[in-house]
Amino acid sequence: MDLSITIAGVKFPSCFMNASGALCMTREELLALGRSRSGAIVTKSMTVEPRSGNPEPRYYGFPGGSINSMGLPNLGYRAYAELIPELKQFGKPVIASIAGLCEDDFLTMARVINQARPDLIEVNLSCPNIPGKPQIAYDPVDSERLLKRVRPLITVPMGVKLPPYFDPAHHAVMAEVIAHCQVDYLNLINSVGNGLVIDPTRETPVIKPKGGFGGLGGALIKPVALANVRAFWKLLGGRIPIIGTGGVVQGLDAYEHVLCGASAVQVGTVLVEEGVGVFERLERELAAELKTRGLRSLEESRGKLKEL
Ligand code: RRO
Numbered sequence: 001m002d003l004s005i006t007i008a009g010v011k012f013p014s015c016f017m018n019a020s021g022a023l024c025m026t027r028e029e030l031l032a033l034g035r036s037r038s039g040a041i042v043t044k045s046m047t048v049e050p051r052s053g054n055p056e057p058r059y060y061g062f063p064g065g066s067i068n069s070m071g072l073p074n075l076g077y078r079a080y081a082e083l084i085p086e087l088k089q090f091g092k093p094v095i096a097s098i099a100g101l102c103e104d105d106f107l108t109m110a111r112v113i114n115q116a117r118p119d120l121i122e123v124n125l126s127c128p129n130i131p132g133k134p135q136i137a138y139d140p141v142d143s144e145r146l147l148k149r150v151r152p153l154i155t156v157p158m159g160v161k162l163p164p165y166f167d168p169a170h171h172a173v174m175a176e177v178i179a180h181c182q183v184d185y186l187n188l189i190n191s192v193g194n195g196l197v198i199d200p201t202r203e204t205p206v207i208k209p210k211g212g213f214g215g216l217g218g219a220l221i222k223p224v225a226l227a228n229v230r231a232f233w234k235l236l237g238g239r240i241p242i243i244g245t246g247g248v249v250q251g252l253d254a255y256e257h258v259l260c261g262a263s264a265v266q267v268g269t270v271l272v273e274e275g276v277g278v279f280e281r282l283e284r285e286l287a288a289e290l291k292t293r294g295l296r297s298l299e300e301s302r303g304k305l306k307e308l
Pocket of ligand 1: 021045068069073099124126127129190215
């Protein structure tokens, strides 16, 4: 079964790939993604300076999902710029994710990362875990100004990673911003920010930073992810491709994202829990789902959620 897909003219050998943040910070992790069946190599969101991130423990997996407050640990954009040529040798797209601590940081990184020629650049407007820094994408005015400044510096396709929104009015406002900023694809969604998971036995949070508050991922966020994929797909008339991220644990979850409008899907929590072997399993499961339904490609189902 052919599970390859195309986004903004870039061909991906598989619709399954890592979500930024999951096993993609170090050179070794990125090379392992290159050797795996991941349909792309997505980097950890990078900052101008290298960062060690928030204090540990800062990731916790549990049966329904995960909570993290990593705090942007990464090698710094210069290191990723140097690594990109090596990563491109695997013959699949390289997506460089950038996440500034201020607006000008995005511009600094975009200039240099663009020169290193990743296949796509993803502008992360939705990190929930930097103490004192709100998620940029919850402010549409700030988001539009930033995207309009960064867009001319990027000559490869540019994507935007958004947080979940929980009200149709917010979907509508952000869809307008996206439609006006020459965005080539959307990645929906980042983790559901500022949840709290506690251990009732120890009577403590399960992660240390921010009093235990962190971004939720995994199975429990699938309905939120699907709602955001569906909302933006409809508001943008299916004209901007979407990578669906959130709650993809089995092949059928990916099919649900596709029905809502996703072209590809990314896996975070399940990749951290299962390792890079997860891509082979997901491909097998999705291929079986398509076969059962008598489908030969994902395209046939994209956005085709039926009305009840
Ligand atoms: O590093 C993180 O804490 C982090 C980031 Br940049 C992000 O975009 N989403 C997330 O859940 N964690």
